Amino acid sequence: MNKPLLRSFELLNYSIEVFYLDEVLNDKGERVFGWCDPHQAKIYVSLKSPHDDKPLSYDALQHCIAHEVAHFKLYFIDEDFYQDEAKIDLLGALDAQYDKTKVIS
């Protein structure tokens, strides 16, 4: 895959780094699509599906990245929202589609 991937960004005075791994584990040792560590300002994104180990498409990776960025934002805004995986995933999908489809002239 030669398309560019998010490597870092800054929010709330944090410099957040994004890492891409073949396999990402959460704090319970379970394989997941991604993981956000707000205090360490690090996001980890899996390049392969935790379900079948197949490489994820670029669009799927963008969704995963946006999902983890949503976790980072909501950690500082709303504890309940931060832990609500369904809402975080929807917000991530919305942000990913916005980034993918916006037209700037």
Ligand SMILES: [Zn+2]
């Ligand atoms: Zn999540």
